Amino acid sequence: MGHVSVSLRNSLGACFIGGLAVASCTQQNLTVSVRHANGVDPRPEVGETLKVQPLSRDDLSHHKPGFFVLRNTDDWDLFFADPSLRPVGIDFSQSMVLAAYGNDRAVSALQIRSAGDTGDMVNVFVTQVTPGDGCEARQDRPAFALATVEKRNEPVQFYVDEERGPRCDAAPVGVKVSCRVPPAKEWTADKLVAPIGSKVECSAFVDHMQHRTIVDRDWSIRAVPRGSDTRLSILDEAKKVTLILDALGTFELRLAATDEAGRTGETIATIDAPPPSPDFYAELVWSNFTSSDDPDTFPRVELHANDAPKPPMSASAEPTTSAKPVTSAKAPPKGAPSKGALIFAQRKPPPKSCAMFGVDRAAWCVDVAKYGKNTLMHLKGSSDGLYDLSVHYTDDRFPGAPIACIRTYVQGKAAYEMCDNHTRKADETWDLGVVEEATGKPASLSMPVGAADGGAPVQVAPDAGK
Numbered sequence: 195m196g197h198v199s200v201s202l203r204n205s206l207g208a209c210f211i212g213g214l215a216v217a218s219c220t221q222q223n224l225t226v227s228v229r230h231a232n233g234v235d236p237r238p239e240v241g242e243t244l245k246v247q248p249l250s251r252d253d254l255s256h257h258k259p260g261f262f263v264l265r266n267t268d269d270w271d272l273f274f275a276d277p278s279l280r281p282v283g284i285d286f287s288q289s290m291v292l293a294a295y296g297n298d299r300a301v302s303a304l305q306i307r308s309a310g311d312t313g314d315m316v317n318v319f320v321t322q323v324t325p326g327d328g329c330e331a332r333q334d335r336p337a338f339a340l341a342t343v344e345k346r347n348e349p350v351q352f353y354v355d356e357e358r359g360p361r362c363d364a365a366p367v368g369v370k371v372s373c374r375v376p377p378a379k380e381w382t383a384d385k386l387v388a389p390i391g392s393k394v395e396c397s398a399f400v401d402h403m404q405h406r407t408i409v410d411r412d413w414s415i416r417a418v419p420r421g422s423d424t425r426l427s428i429l430d431e432a433k434k435v436t437l438i439l440d441a442l443g444t445f446e447l448r449l450a451a452t453d454e455a456g457r458t459g460e461t462i463a464t465i466d467a468p469p470p471s472p473d474f475y476a477e478l479v480w481s482n483f484t485s486s487d488d489p490d491t492f493p494r495v496e497l498h499a500n501d502a503p504k505p506p507m508s509a510s511a512e513p514t515t516s517a518k519p520v521t522s523a524k525a526p527p528k529g530a531p532s533k534g535a536l537i538f539a540q541r542k543p544p545p546k547s548c549a550m551f552g553v554d555r556a557a558w559c560v561d562v563a564k565y566g567k568n569t570l571m572h573l574k575g576s577s578d579g580l581y582d583l584s585v586h587y588t589d590d591r592f593p594g595a596p597i598a599c600i601r602t603y604v605q606g607k608a609a610y611e612m613c614d615n616h617t618r619k620a621d622e623t624w625d626l627g628v629v630e631e632a633t634g635k636p637a638s639l640s641m642p643v644g645a646a647d648g649g650a651p652v653q654v655a656p657d658a659g660k
Contacts, residue, residue: 224349228261231355238353241312248306249291249340253279259297259336261320261352265290265345289342294320294352296337302329302359304339316343316350321357329362329455367408367459369451370399385464390439391565394465397434398449410452416462419443420599420611421479421568423489439467440566442477442603468606470572473560474631475603476583478569481613482597489567492596493618494588497569499548499559502580502628502637548573573631580637583626591618600626602634609634 231237254274264270266286271277273293284291294304303323310317320339372381373396375388381397388394400408411432418424422441429435439445445467450460469475478497480489548559548571558581560572573581585598599613614624628637 224263224265224347226261226263226350226352228352228354231353238315238317238351239312240308240310240317241315242310244309244311244316244343244346246292246306246309247289247342249284249342251340254340255335255338257293257295257338259295261354262293262295263290263350264293284342286345288345290345292318292341292343292350292352294339296322300324301337304337306339306341309343311346311348314348316346316348318343318350318352320352320354322354323357323359325362325455326359327361327456329359367451367453367457368400369408369449369459369461371396371447371449371461371463372399373397373463373465384461385466387466387468388439389470390442390467390570391563392439392467393436394439395434395436396447396463396465398432398451400451407454408451409454412450412452414448414450416446416448418445419467419479420481420601421477423480423483423485423566425485438566439465441479441568442467442469442475442570442601443608469603472605473572473574474581474634476571476573476581476629477601477603478571478585479599479601480567480596481599482595482615487596492567493591493598495598496549496551496586496588497562497571497600498553498584498586498623499571499573500582500584501545501547501556501576502578502582576631579631580628581631582628585614585624585626587618587620587622587624590620591616593617598624602629604632604634610636 229235229238257274262273264273267281270281270284270286270291281291292306292309294306296304301322302325305321305323306318307321308319310319323337370383372383373386373388373394374381375386375392376395386394398408398411413426413428413432413435415424415426415437419441420443422439422443422445424437424440424445426447427436435447437445437447443466445465447463447465448460449463450458452458476497476499478495480492483489483492546554546556546559548555548562550562550564550569556576558573558576560574562569562571583600585600591598597613597615599611601611602609610629612626616624618624629635630637
């Protein structure tokens with residue numbers, strides 16, 4: 195209500211001023227003006243206090259904005275233009291009606307607080323109340339106020355000041371997150387299960403029943419599995435985000451939303467990346483790093499799996515394979531070695547194993563895949579149900595650098611985890627040891643787990659964080 199947009203005058207001399215600017219009109223010297231408090235100009239004097247009697251009628255709520263004075267029934271009829279709205283209980287020979295109508299839904303209330311006669315002017319003091327912290331803007335209708343005062347044949351000035359309403363304990367913003375793996379059309383609310391390596395898209399949804407406008411959305415990663423270096427990509431003015439599931443485990447996204455009144459709400463969305471099947475899996479991941487570290491600077495390593503070493507044979511056992519020399523029973527052909535020359539049996543081919551590159555993969559090496567800096571190995575069906583796991587370092591690892599960890603999974607759950615915090619030289623190997631396919635845990639062999647590398651690696655709980 196900062197300027198005047200409409201000025202109406204009837205034949206009886208009533209002057210109506212609507213809109214938002216300060217202005218006045220004159221008829222028989224009965225002007226109506228509006229003045230807003232600005233913190234500089236002095237407040238008008240009160241003079242003789244006039245009794246203000248609020249006029250509480252909900253049926254008078256709809257009118258154009260502005261400040262008005264109704265001095266008789268003709269003014270009333272012209273103002274409301276509805277024969278059904280009668281000035282019940284108002285004696286216009288003794289009283290006049292003061293009316294204030296807001297034009298901004300951000301004004302939660304208008305209050306005609308007092309009035310006074312200075313002898314040549316009636317000053318009416320109006321308070322415009324704006325919503326307090328946590329309060330919603332009016333949704334049904336603009337604010338208005340009506341009151342009667344003793345009738346005076348003098349100009350009227352409305353003096354309008356502003357105050358902040360009390361804080362509201364309004365419900366927080368109802369915000370939700372739903373996720374999917376494109377090109378899927380359906381969204382899953384709150385919790386999504388998706389394969390490792392998936393690019394997941396998540397979108398923010400607001401409870402439209404609250405009639406609120408979201409002005410800010412703040413996405414963040416709340417939790418990731420050990421070894422994950424996934425990052426959020428913000429899309430569509432923060433209405434959507436995407437991330438890649440680069441490790442097995444649980445990812446949590448946090449969304450905080452703020453509406454036009456400054457109220458906030460937040461929610462957590464969960465995304466699970468479980469092992470692809472109940473079989474045995476070995477995952478090589480990293481720990482001891484932060485989101486500001488560059489994964490390209492981590493030491494280059496490679497996960498290997500081999501057949502478990504066989505227990506040594508007893509002294510009396512006859513070896514099944516031997517390279518001992520044998521003597522030829524027949525005379526050698528011409529040009530062949532002389533009788534009695536030694537002929538060695540053919541050696542066994544190198545054993546097959548499992549790694550990402552450079553090996554002849556064994557039948558039990560089902561799959562090896564890279565997800566970012568992490569490696570997931572699927573092993574199934576070795577003859578004895580045992581695997582010898584190791585990590586080969588291509589680069590040096592210095593103290594304080596990120597730490598390589600191997601985590602095993604069986605029946606879709608994490609079974610065991612070991613981490614290597616030793617200083618390593620390039621081409622050095624960390625031998626985790628032999629693990630069982632059935633349990634995912636170290637086997638009970640004569641060689642203790644970790645003994646091959648000169649010391650036991652650090653053991654960490656399966657659900658340890660990044």
